[in-house]
Amino acid sequence: MLKGNLVFGQSGGPTAVINSSAAGLLTAALASPFIEEVYAAEHGIVGILKDRLFDIGQEELEELNLLTQTPSSTFGSCRHKLADPNTDESEYKRILEVFKKHNIRYFFYNGGKDTMDTCHKISLYLNKAEYECRVVGIPKTIDNDLCGTDHCPGFASAAKYVATSFMEVKLDSQVYNYPQIIIVEVMGRHAGWLAAASVLASHKGAGPDLIYLPERHFSLEQFERDVRAVHEQKGDVMVCISEGCHDKHGRFIAEMFEDSHLKTDAFGHKQLGGAAATLASFVKEKFDIKVRAIEFSLLQRCAAHLASPVDVGEAFQAGEAALKFALEGYSDFMLGFERISNAPYEIKMIRVPLAECANLEKTVPDEWINEAGNFVLQPFIDYTLPLIQGETESIEADGLPLFANLKRVLVK
Secondary structure, eight states: OOOOOEEEEOSSSSSSHHHHHHHHHHHHHHHOOOEEEEEEETTHHHHHHOOEEEEGGGGGGHHHHHGGOSSSOOOOOOOOOOOTTTOOOOHHHHHHHHHHTEEEEEEEEEEEEHHHHHHHHHHHHHHHHHHOOOEEEEEEETTTTOTTTTTTTHHHHHHHHHHHHHHHHHHHHHHHSSSEEEEEOOSSSSOOOOHHTTHEEEEEESOEEEEETTTTTOHHHHHHHHHHHHHHSOOOOOEETTTOOOOTOOOOOGSSSSSOOBBTTSSSSSSOOOHHHHHHHHHHHHHOSHHHHHOTTTTHHHOGGOOOOOHHHHHHHHHHHHHHHHHOOOOOOEEEEEEEEEEEEEEEEEEGGGGTTTTOOOOOGGGGTTTTTTBOOOOHHHHHHEEEEEEEOOOEETEEOOOOOOOOOOOO
16 A cells, blocks of 8 residues: 655635545544655645645644634635646646655645646646656535535535525515515526525525526526516515626626626636625616615635534545545545435445546536526425534534634644
8 A cells, every 4th residue: 555645735715614624634644554744735736836734743633623613724725727737847847846855645635626627637747757646636615516426515504504694684684664675696606506505595484586596597687577576576575696697698797787897816717796786786776675785705605603514524524535545546536425315315425537527517407497597496405405404513612613723833
């Protein structure tokens, strides 16, 4: 069995449970006789390029276990896109140099589809360089858009937060005896899984009347007709809008109006947000009633106080299983979940070739969306409910959650 050192990195946007995967992997690695030293990269692949690695062996086990209730990416994240190695090998040569310096034989990268692309490129390059190293992707994304896995760690906790918050906002909106229109924006660039989770609140009688996902083209004219129909029937209107909704020309909501210019990140993705506020301004011009725009923003991905126990547990197990498979000799794969049954809910851990998930996107099935394209159907509810079960529990100090406090000792 391959012996050597291990490095772990986090990439992309954080989730409420990304650190649970870190805890599962790192505690298992520390206990393995085949892993000699355990490191974590500062800010993901950027930390490897800069040779800034934390020595996990210096951390207290108690603090590592607290990672299961600590939000954010505890070792720092990044959105760094590696060039095509066929056109520019410079960063790959640097990665190989750092790996050789620290005898890295196991590399685990925790993130979404762009992260899996990075893993796949590094794996191919190391194989070409004849450097033996197991490269493994651990899934993470509230967007739930990774191919090859039933669902992604992070999605269930964000879904639980979204559904709970919709229920609370719905009740709050009914305090006064006058109608209002509330438009709530939820994250999701091209896949509407998280916005669709708002239907769980509707399932309990306190959710949105209209739900719009990026899987269907968005029309301002149809949106106005939909809102007017609900308003005439009920008075109050609650709308869930995915930030990634766009028209048939590919224009995001903010781009449907003049003087809108969306910036892009390193991967060429437009930086979204502002859909609810834009639509609220549009609605105010059409309806003579109170209109409110709400954007959950970062709260969707960092609300560890509402983390799904199922999600926390599966994220931890994903880290453990990723190491187990790597020690068995497998490489160039992403750890995935295969659902065995819904009642009782059961999954098994699987290996998904990185080539089958890198830069690919899984969207909400079209048959799970109603014909009008403004609501979500029962199959989505059946799919998601098992993932959000259980009551969130955490260790507290002075009435507030206790988060991991790591030493973050850099390797010399």
